[in-house]
Each structure stands twice: as C-alpha cells, then as structure tokens.
Amino acid sequence: MKKSNKVEAIAFARYIRMSPFKIRRILDQVRGRYYDEALVILKFMPYKACPLILKVLQSAVSNFRYQFKASTSSLIISEARVDSGPILKRFRSHAQGRGFPIKKRMSHIISSV
Template sequence: MKQNDKVEAFAITRYVRISPSKIRRILDQIRGRSCNEALIILKFMSYKSCPIISKVVSSAVSNAKTKFNYAEGSFFITEARADAGPSLKRFCPHAQGRGFPIKKQMCHIISLI
C-alpha cells in the first residue's frame, strides 16, 4: 500500500435507545483522538452511553486490525457521529380523558477509523 492511501474501517450500532443529543456530547470528546486514548476517556466517564460507545470504538478497531493487519496503537477516530433513528411513540394519560404524546428517541452510532 502507498502512503497516500486512506485506511478506513468502521463500526455501526443501530437502534440504541438513547437520544442522539446525549450520545453526541460524548462523541465530541473523543473525535480526533487515538483509539486507546478514547477508550480510556470512555472508561472513566460516568454516562449511560459510554459503555455503548466504547463497544462501537473497540469493534471498529477490531475491524481495522483484521482488515489491514496494523498495530492497535496506530488508529485515530476520524469520524464519530450519532444519527437520529425511529421514535417509539407512546401516550401518557392526562386529565379529562386527554392523552399526552411521549417520543422515546433512538439513534444510530457510527465510528470511522
């Protein structure tokens, strides 16, 4: 392979039952960092989404290792994003027979190395 060739591996997790805005605040912290550093950051952050994101990042690293036979320390997170998925639509009963709509959001997490 030439030096100019881009090596890209990715991992996708779909239908995660957390809103995309809660995932994006974590992804902003790890975008552009090395994978080892990102996994350490995710290990010590106390958010519900951190274990899910760390699984996606480690899966992308594993995909890159099997696809390109590179050492684990040489990977950087070039792109990490959370796209909106479908919403679960529920109703909560309110006074006088009214129903209050509740949208339970889902997202898709994409990690590109």
C-alpha cells in the same frame, strides 16, 4: 478523481434505545483523538452511553486489525457520529382526559478509525 492512501475501518450500532442528544455529547469528546486516549475517556465518564460507544469503537478497531493486519498503536478516530433512528410514539394520560405524547427516541452510532 483523486485517490487517497487513507485506510479506515467502520463499525455500526443501530437501533440503540437512547436519545441521540445524550450520545452526541460524549462523541464530541472522543472525535479526533487517539484510540488509547478515547478508551481512557470512555472508561471513566459516568454516562450510560459510554459502554455503548466503547463497544462500537472496539468493533471498529477489531475490523481495522482484521482488514489491514496493522498495528493499532497510532489509530485516530476519524469519524464518530450518531444519527437519529425511528421514534416510538406513546401516549400518557394527562389532566382532564387529555393524552400527552411521549417520544422514545432511537439512535444509530457510526464510528471509523
């Protein structure tokens, strides 16, 4: 078994009431970049998911500082992903007495630096 010298810190945000599809399009822009670049990108993007992702990313960097007592000047976002959480299933009334299903999706955001 090979041991790697790679150090990383992870942060989670679970049960976010937003669709994973909406979050994923922003995480694709941030993944693999330096932390400073990602901050600038997230601060100036006009999407509702940006503050949530920024919060998780800052938590991962804070965890890194606490665990390794190292500088954060050259941190790279190694992993940024979103998984689907539970789905709230609701019904809305529709024509001719029918019910129309509505799926309110949740997400789990995982970030590591």
